[in-house]
Amino acid sequence: MRATLLNCTLKPSPEESNTASLAAHVVAAMKSRGVETEVFRLVDLDIRPGVETDMGDGDEWPRVHESILGSDILVLATPTWLGHPSSIAQRALERLDAMLSETDDQSRPVAYNKVGGVVVTGNEDGAHHVIADIVQGLVDVGFTVPGQAWTYWNMGPGPGPTYSDTEQGHDWSQMTGRAMAANLVTVAQALSAYPMQAPPD
Amino acid sequence: MRATLLNCTLKPSPEESNTASLAAHVVAAMKSRGVETEVFRLVDLDIRPGVETDMGDGDEWPRVHESILGSDILVLATPTWLGHPSSIAQRALERLDAMLSETDDQSRPVAYNKVGGVVVTGNEDGAHHVIADIVQGLVDVGFTVPGQAWTYWNMGPGPGPTYSDTEQGHDWSQMTGRAMAANLVTVAQALSAYPMQAPPD
Amino acid sequence: MRATLLNCTLKPSPEESNTASLAAHVVAAMKSRGVETEVFRLVDLDIRPGVETDMGDGDEWPRVHESILGSDILVLATPTWLGHPSSIAQRALERLDAMLSETDDQSRPVAYNKVGGVVVTGNEDGAHHVIADIVQGLVDVGFTVPGQAWTYWNMGPGPGPTYSDTEQGHDWSQMTGRAMAANLVTVAQALSAYPMQAPPD
């Protein structure tokens, strides 16, 4: 089983990414269940604005798209800015939008029978809405979102430490991340055995 | 296979409910796949404010809760007010919240292995956000949301006709509703055969 | 200067309301600037579902509506459930929606030249989205929302203590509440001196 994880931090490598730190726990939990994960730190790539799979002109989304097509699981991992998914996460959703009109040889949208999950970090409140926006976007495109297929680490009230600044709450976020990994893997297996069909006319 | 559909219109019976009209297409599509659906028009019941399964004092949520426990599929159907799910839909989510701490004999949250979907109507723009809020709420509680397990009928820009005032867009909303029904049924079957397990520690 | 504050807790009196506790600081800060506030705990009233100012049948919204018409400032104070405003807060927005079509003797929507603010509490993450939904709803209806006219007390990650369970973060939430009160009062005064006009055709 394969997974693709998109780290949507605003910070280019080699800066430390809080989102990467929490996402690593989810990747490890998936690995312990036999899932190999390809991780893209999107800010390091040239992901062009647009809603086509290949925007040309050096656009590096096509190889991300290729990885997603070859995966059973897609995880969007994002920081929280002003209570929203990062601009990089929204860019990823915009590029995923093109998959709406891509179908397999059975006329199914290519995201059918793939599952999606969300990892959120932030130095202030906001995770619930980030999860809402991303889950709705993934379901729009055709991904199935298993129950409790997310984890987050956000505190409040007001601005505070980042994930890497403290140990507070890590246990909860990591435990929740392990449940997320289990649910993604189980539902991906279920859909592999009992796949969704092409939409009726 | 059983489904529960919660019609979250603000209008008590016997007023005509636009939400009921679109939801009826989803119910019919599920029926054609062998699913029996119990429909509750929540505004006709006394659903008390609170976040427990039984708020006492004549509270009628317990029999809705009982129906959901006995179903494989839960559909929330709601109008759009100010771009949000109706207060009745939010009330339903608040009451569903209690299911977070209810587990079955295998220590699984009771919503695990149930699937959820959304039907939205409105006399103005807003469906996407309504879907986002409800899908996130359902996933929070443990429901799995299949790809494209929603339909809507909202127009814009500005205030306009209601669903029952016109035929415009009905074809799209009903076709999308048939796809929704198919996806709910298939994923419910998949989870029945390959069920999610209790969260790891 | 007058204000109306709607406490949208799910808990009927005399239960302790966390939202009331934080809101009291905003009320006190407004009072210190000469503003008298009328507080409604909406769950204690019979606020009927609907989108008219008077839904008849014992509906108690009309006197809330009367208070808002007589006020310069409206504050919605709400707990967070599943990351959303409470069903009581959404009910209030639905009832406020009727003000869209009510105009004064200069053909201005009655909410013009009134200002709105938001107070949020919760035992988990979610305030930013609650603020977004309420601020958008108020602006829809015609209220002006001053910069930083909100405060909140929500923590994370995961479920945690309520506002009244701890002192943590109170300083920040109360300080932010004092700024909110100042901004509401100043902008209400500004609009009183330089009022918005009826919309052009």
Next chain:
Amino acid sequence: MRATLLNCTLKPSPEESNTASLAAHVVAAMKSRGVETEVFRLVDLDIRPGVETDMGDGDEWPRVHESILGSDILVLATPTWLGHPSSIAQRALERLDAMLSETDDQSRPVAYNKVGGVVVTGNEDGAHHVIADIVQGLVDVGFTVPGQAWTYWNMGPGPGPTYSDTEQGHDWSQMTGRAMAANLVTVAQALSAYPMQAPPD
């Protein structure tokens, strides 16, 4: 009086931008009230990811920031993708976030006494949530949002024509845009005469 309008289309010049077309009506309505507007089509600039005012390395945000500092009015104009503000709009909000810690010589956040508005277009439903996210972001940073300081052109249900494909609904969107312009100008004048003060301690 000066305004800055950020067009957050995903399409680089010289492609036709639906968002630009609707925004032009708001710009014209502001001009008729004596407001000069500087328009930035952000996708044509190199706006680096990050949350500082100057991210270095050829970053072109600083001159946008300079324009905003010199303006009384800020309008974000954005298309709708998956029901959300575009990635370019979210990028703008992230860069505006730095203004939270910038103060004037009276210790006021620099966005105080500036007003903000929103223009939305889209080939499907979604405007209400786009407005919610942007209004909340602007208020967070310190902008005041006047009542009804937005317009939109989104249709539904399902994908449909773009703004430039049809005349349908243009009248409503343009009329609403004229009201938006009037309200932005009036409230900006009010705040100029009766300015908000530095937050109390």
